[in-house]
Amino acid sequence: MTPQDSQDLTRVGPGTVMGNFMRQYWIPAAKSSELQVDGTPMRLLLLGEKLVAFRDSSGRVGVMDHLCPHRNASLVLGRNEEDGIRCIYHGWKFDVNGRCVDMPSVAPHQCFKEKVQATAYKAVDRNGILWVYMGPRQDDPPPLPMIEATLLEEGDVDLQFMMRSCNWLQALEGDIDTSHFGFLHVGHLDPDEVPEGHPLEHTASERAPEYHVRDSAWGTTYGAYRKVKPDTYYWRFANYMFPFWTQTPQGEFPINIQARAWVPMDDHHTMSIFWRRRTGGPRSTLEPLKSGKPLGGARPQPDFQPVDTSWLGRYRVVADESNDWLIDREAQRTNRIYSGIDHIALQDQAVTESMGAITDHSHEHLGPGDLMIARTRRRALQAARAFAAGTPAPGAEQPRVLGEARSGYFEMPTSVEWQQAYADKMRAADRVRELQQAARPEAVPAK
Ligand code: FES
Ligand SMILES: [Fe+2]
Numbered sequence: 001m002t003p004q005d006s007q008d009l010t011r012v013g014p015g016t017v018m019g020n021f022m023r024q025y026w027i028p029a030a031k032s033s034e035l036q037v038d039g040t041p042m043r044l045l046l047l048g049e050k051l052v053a054f055r056d057s058s059g060r061v062g063v064m065d066h067l068c069p070h071r072n073a074s075l076v077l078g079r080n081e082e083d084g085i086r087c088i089y090h091g092w093k094f095d096v097n098g099r100c101v102d103m104p105s106v107a108p109h110q111c112f113k114e115k116v117q118a119t120a121y122k123a124v125d126r127n128g129i130l131w132v133y134m135g136p137r138q139d140d141p142p143p144l145p146m147i148e149a150t151l152l153e154e155g156d157v158d159l160q161f162m163m164r165s166c167n168w169l170q171a172l173e174g175d176i177d178t179s180h181f182g183f184l185h186v187g188h189l190d191p192d193e194v195p196e197g198h199p200l201e202h203t204a205s206e207r208a209p210e211y212h213v214r215d216s217a218w219g220t221t222y223g224a225y226r227k228v229k230p231d232t233y234y235w236r237f238a239n240y241m242f243p244f245w246t247q248t249p250q251g252e253f254p255i256n257i258q259a260r261a262w263v264p265m266d267d268h269h270t271m272s273i274f275w276r277r278r279t280g281g282p283r284s285t286l287e288p289l290k291s292g293k294p295l296g297g298a299r300p301q302p303d304f305q306p307v308d309t310s311w312l313g314r315y316r317v318v319a320d321e322s323n324d325w326l327i328d329r330e331a332q333r334t335n336r337i338y339s340g341i342d343h344i345a346l347q348d349q350a351v352t353e354s355m356g357a358i359t360d361h362s363h364e365h366l367g368p369g370d371l372m373i374a375r376t377r378r379r380a381l382q383a384a385r386a387f388a389a390g391t392p393a394p395g396a397e398q399p400r401v402l403g404e405a406r407s408g409y410f411e412m413p414t415s416v417e418w419q420q421a422y423a424d425k426m427r428a429a430d431r432v433r434e435l436q437q438a439a440r441p442e443a444v445p446a447k
Contacts, residue, residue, distance in 0.1 A: 006361040010167045012264040013048035021384035022243045023135040024393035026144050028261050032125040045265040045311045052076045056083045062096030064120040094118050128154035146403035149259040149275035151432040156279040161315040162272045167358040168264040174348040175246035178224045179369035182207030184347050187338025199285045202234045213375045218405045220379050222372040223418045232411050239405040240376045251282025253408030254429045268357040297337035302346050325350035
């Protein structure tokens, strides 16, 4: 990557190549439950913009620049009252659309509230998530994406928020980097310990699988394969979806409904939001091994810091650079846990944060195992630059395009070509009701 490529891919603030591109898409920003009717306004950092979010008396959510358009006092301090947020400095009040609806510090005959408009973004709740659209079409925003996991009802899905202190791109790349799994996460796993049919059966025995990569309508896809019987491949499919989504192959393909958003808070911080189908969902990779114990280094939950009201105060884990991500050197030395870090997502967190807030891409040496990374960078960069030149952002207006992405593993005769294998499995897969019912007006061409 050239320095310009790196710059254009990683910077997300207003006016940047990637920032403008991402603003064409709806962004999952918070749990709906974080905002109560007439409750405390919340600091929200999205794409480098400092915003205030509040839920008004009618349940609608306002998301706007946190600086009051009068003289820049923060509306985070504001009074959330009677369908609007009121600045505590001079009492100006704004509704969820950013319109100034009261200007009590100005005599009625001099009032100019109709002329004052805060920078406000469309925000809606769907299935327990607050979505924000920061693009130019505030009066007529595009539809919400139909990414399958985000269409599941709240009770049918496990949801995990976790903040990461590094750029969105290097955070995201951990999810589409198939070659790290056998080391970072299961380097300590003895293949003989894995019972037949266990979800980890084939990942433990083959640590350098071959794989194909292609551009897809929604972004990029890889299919990693290994021969597990004379005429059978074991496939693991995973995806990158525009602009910051991933799906990893952990789960049986027909029922594996999952997605992760890597939402840039600013250039140096990313909110990871993970949806995984619970009801009827895939088996856990933490099923017991022959020893009766699950995979080591994979405790169920990391420890979180208490939530506070600062810009970076939500969903922070305790493990970070200041404490070496709580690495246990004894566990590492004895190979009880290959990485020494006890939690799968924390292992990813540690390696990607350790690269520095925005890693120096000129320092890298990409190899054949990094094909998906290289292709995804190119695809995202080309799409973002094409958007800057007037081409629509892929899938931003056709929400079903992103809904056609599915990840997971399956076995297939070696004679079946890989993209055909994906298509066959997809036809037979469980789909979310909305997608099943959809007439699919937009065909999804494979490139
Ligand atoms: S700064 Fe907000 S009302 Fe004056
Ligand atoms: Fe990982």
